[in-house]
Amino acid sequence: MNNQMSVIVRTITRITYGLTIVFGFYVIMHGHLTPGGGFQGGAVVASAFALLLVAFGTAGLKGKLNHHLLQTLEEVGALAFLGLAFAGIGTAFFANLLANSGAVFGGAVPAGPNAGVLNSGGTLPFMNWAVGLKVMTGIASILIAMLIGLRKEAAE
Amino acid sequence: MNALTTHAPILIIATPLLGAFAAPLIGKLGWTVRTAFAGAIAALTGCFAGLLAATLYTGGGAPIVYVLGGRLPLPSGLAAPIRIMLEVDGLSAFMALITALVAVVAVLYSVSYWKERSGGALYDSLLFLLIAGVFGLVLTGDMFNFFVFLEITSVAACGLIGFRTWRKRSSEAAFKVMALYTLSGLFVLLAVGLLYGQYGGLNIAYLATNLGGTMVDRVALALLIAGLAMKAGAVPMHMWAPEAYGEAPAPVSMVLVANSQASLYALFRVLFTLYGQSLSAAAVGWILIVLALLTIFVGVTMALVQKDLKRLIAFGAVSQIGYMLLAVGVGFAVLATRPDFGLTAITGGIFHMINDVACIGLLFLAAGAAIRASGSRDLHSMGGLAHSLKGTTVLFAVGAFALAGVPPFNGFASKLLIYESTFQLSPVLAVIAVLASIVLLAVFVRAFQAVFLGPRLIARPEPVPWPMVASMVVLAAVVIGFGLFPGFFIDKIVTPAANALWSGQGDYIRAVMGG
Amino acid sequence: MNGIDTGFGVWNPIAWTLLFAGALVIAWVFRVLGRSDYKRGSEQTKAFLSGNEEPEPEKLHVRGDHLYWGLVDGLAGYYRRIRAVHTGVLSDYVAWFVGVLGVVLIILALVR
Amino acid sequence: MIAETIIQVVTLLLIVLGGALAVWFKDLLSSIIALAGASLLVALEFYILQAPDVAIAEAGIGAALTMAIYVVALRRTRRKEKE
Structure with a gap:
């Protein structure tokens, strides 16, 4: 079964998917400063995956992105989030132990109106990355699972 | 030890969540590792729940507050507590104990329930997610987090009900349950949104101090009652329950009963702690009583004519939800006038929760063993299993007698409290409850006769593996222990829970708001 | 205690x-x-069915779905209605939910 | 203020139109696209209501991902709705 879509869809996908992925990662990265965050950014990246999968079908995957890998990454994202929450348990669950510590993302936030300092937020950026990883891989693996089901049905 | 006690409320939720997230990864290491991991997570969760309950009961029943991501006391100068909070009082701790019992038993039972040894990691994952959700429901002190946990339980429950994808009816039941759980969740969200819009806060204690009985509060209460009663499975919104309990794997049916009870807990929490006497309590109490009588009556009579063993037990489970609703409805109806029997009714209703989960759980597990052994769930074609499955037979009989309220098992102790207290409000209620109990006994005599007695109709039933028997024995021990020493258990764990509802609103609010 | x-x-x-x-x-x-001349497995334990042979236990067994047919038959009207309610159609389930929600809303709005 | 109100009213009307079109179309692919358009407008409405956070989520989930999933699901069924 030819599960690709028309040439218009494929051409537009080639142009836009890279931009979408970059924007998604931007949203995740600046999650502690601007609107958005791990979930939103992950959803945007996943929508780029969705675009690729719908336009090119599973043939475009070429075995590089099987859903076992994606599921493993999803578990890693979830465990990283939970691990970060557990890490603060010296004070309380979810306590932000990196904030203002001077380590990575441990910068102090200047008082008053400012454009936002990327090097701040403590564990929050890491949590955003963990959630983003979970959301993008999770949604992508759902789509791949659906498409594989479709291919199997066509083969029967 | 001290640190563990402090963090016990969140650890109870976080440990099964860790189990849920790690199970698929651990599952790649093989069956033994996976099973050991699941057992360890369940045992740890049970320990934390026991620790929390012990801390609470030795501390005189004062509510324990746990703040996520920060320390107590809250920053001063805030009009409303804006932190994410867990608040544990006697009732929450009691529900946590029930959930812990169910979790440990379900995991132990599941070890050998699945004949095939692959794919179980996903099952473990969903089961732990459901358990974490139920724990969250009963421990949270915040309306929005309550909704979040409600959705977690919904999603996990649907995954588990439809887990046997190769059976068409499972998928159908999962779809229906998904739709109805989502609907009830959305109405709860709508109610939470109404309250938030009016008072600008989501903390239960904060809302309870501000609720004034305006029209918006009333609409929110109606949405909460309808949504939560549907998730608990009250007639006439019970139709999903027989399908869900019937199609789910046996241990999941038991956890789903605990999930329904958590919704019931939430309903009680909303009524007694959130609204208290700010509304006309008698009218709300009578709504609950009418729903309860319908639930008891329809549940029992429908159970009488079922031809499918698990659906029969499922209708029995539906009817038992009615007894708890009845008792607490009676308690709420007389909350303003406060006669003595109100507290007795609530005590009976809450005591019946743990009794019900033990008996119904035992029945579901025994039925699961019988169905697994005979390969059929049709009452007509089963029969004579007592010849080969002696242990399961005895355990099923214990569960059936206990559920029908036959002395000296635990069902009788709690039903006695319910009968005697509802009789004080209106003799009709008690008469219907007693009659339904008798019919329920008839129902289970029929099921027992059909499945276990008679000549061998199943040529070579499969033996029941020991972990399944062990998990049933645990529940049977609870059934008999609570039946023989009801006074002890009511004193130790039920009375603090009942008091938390009956007179605990002030303490619950003070623990967060101070003053 | x-x-x-x-x-x-x-x-x-x-x-x-x-x-x-x-x-x-x-x-x-x-x-x-009790009587000491009672012997298990002998002629004494056989059921007396008007002189007929006792049939095989498999045929004699009252299966589960045959119990209480009298009660169910007596309540036939009730069971016909209550079974008609359990349609198994999702829309009906939702309709019941909406109905209960409406009734509760009206009661709570009216009762002060 | 008035301009904002006008934009909101227009957006809301278009959302309703999109929903109505999604129901009205017999061609299910057109129906899905109408739904995605409505979702995009809902995202715009969230943005106007000063919830950019929700707007990003709605645009990503509502417009892109649901549409992709619907399109995949549509391949397993017929494209035209039965009369």
């Missing part, structure tokens, strides 16, 4: 169990005092 005192009555399971065990012992004593 063991019992429940509801304020209107007392329930003590231990005492009840002891009494029940006593009753069982008495019943057992009566059973032992």
Whole structure:
């Protein structure tokens, strides 16, 4: 079964998917400063995956992105989030132990109106990355699972 | 030890969540590792729940507050507590104990329930997610987090009900349950949104101090009652329950009963702690009583004519939800006038929760063993299993007698409290409850006769593996222990829970708001 | 300590169990005092069905779904209606939910 | 203020139109696209209501991902709705 879509869809996908992925990662990265965050950014990246999968079908995957890998990454994202929450348990669950510590993302936030300092937020950026990883891989693996089901049905 | 006690409320939720997230990864290491991991997570969760309950009961029943991501006391100068909070009082701790019992038993039972040894990691994952959700429901002190946990339980429950994808009816039941759980969740969200819009806060204690009985509060209460009663499975919104309990794997049916009870807990929490006497309590109490009588009556009579063993037990489970609703409805109806029997009714209703989960759980597990052994769930074609499955037979009989309220098992102790207290409000209620109990006994005599007695109709039933028997024995021990020493258990764990509802609103609010 | 005192009555399971065990012992004593010429497996234990041969136990067995047919038949009207309610259609389930929600809303809005 | 109100009213009307079109179309692919358009407008409405956070989520989930999933699901069924 030819599960690709028309040439218009494929051409537009080639142009836009890279931009979408970059924007998604931007949203995740600046999650502690601007609107958005791990979930939103992950959803945007996943929508780029969705675009690729719908336009090119599973043939475009070429075995590089099987859903076992994606599921493993999803578990890693979830465990990283939970691990970060557990890490603060010296004070309380979810306590932000990196904030203002001077380590990575441990910068102090200047008082008053400012454009936002990327090097701040403590564990929050890491949590955003963990959630983003979970959301993008999770949604992508759902789509791949659906498409594989479709291919199997066509083969029967 | 001290640190563990402090963090016990969140650890109870976080440990099964860790189990849920790690199970698929651990599952790649093989069956033994996976099973050991699941057992360890369940045992740890049970320990934390026991620790929390012990801390609470030795501390005189004062509510324990746990703040996520920060320390107590809250920053001063805030009009409303804006932190994410867990608040544990006697009732929450009691529900946590029930959930812990169910979790440990379900995991132990599941070890050998699945004949095939692959794919179980996903099952473990969903089961732990459901358990974490139920724990969250009963421990949270915040309306929005309550909704979040409600959705977690919904999603996990649907995954588990439809887990046997190769059976068409499972998928159908999962779809229906998904739709109805989502609907009830959305109405709860709508109610939470109404309250938030009016008072600008989501903390239960904060809302309870501000609720004034305006029209918006009333609409929110109606949405909460309808949504939560549907998730608990009250007639006439019970139709999903027989399908869900019937199609789910046996241990999941038991956890789903605990999930329904958590919704019931939430309903009680909303009524007694959130609204208290700010509304006309008698009218709300009578709504609950009418729903309860319908639930008891329809549940029992429908159970009488079922031809499918698990659906029969499922209708029995539906009817038992009615007894708890009845008792607490009676308690709420007389909350303003406060006669003595109100507290007795609530005590009976809450005591019946743990009794019900033990008996119904035992029945579901025994039925699961019988169905697994005979390969059929049709009452007509089963029969004579007592010849080969002696242990399961005895355990099923214990569960059936206990559920029908036959002395000296635990069902009788709690039903006695319910009968005697509802009789004080209106003799009709008690008469219907007693009659339904008798019919329920008839129902289970029929099921027992059909499945276990008679000549061998199943040529070579499969033996029941020991972990399944062990998990049933645990529940049977609870059934008999609570039946023989009801006074002890009511004193130790039920009375603090009942008091938390009956007179605990002030303490619950003070623990967060101070003053 | 063991019992429940509801304020209107007392329930003590231990005492009840002891009494029940006593009753069982008495019943057992009566059973032992029974006729000594009774033999298991002999002609005496055969059921007497008007002189007919006793059929195989598989045919004699009352299966589960045959119990209580009288009660169910007596309540046929009720069961016909209540079964008609359990349609298994999702829209009906939702309709019931909306109906209950409406009734609760009206009651709460009207009752002060 | 008035301009904002006008934009909101227009957006809301278009959302309703999109929903109505999604129901009205017999061609299910057109129906899905109408739904995605409505979702995009809902995202715009969230943005106007000063919830950019929700707007990003709605645009990503509502417009892109649901549409992709619907399109995949549509391949397993017929494209035209039965009369």
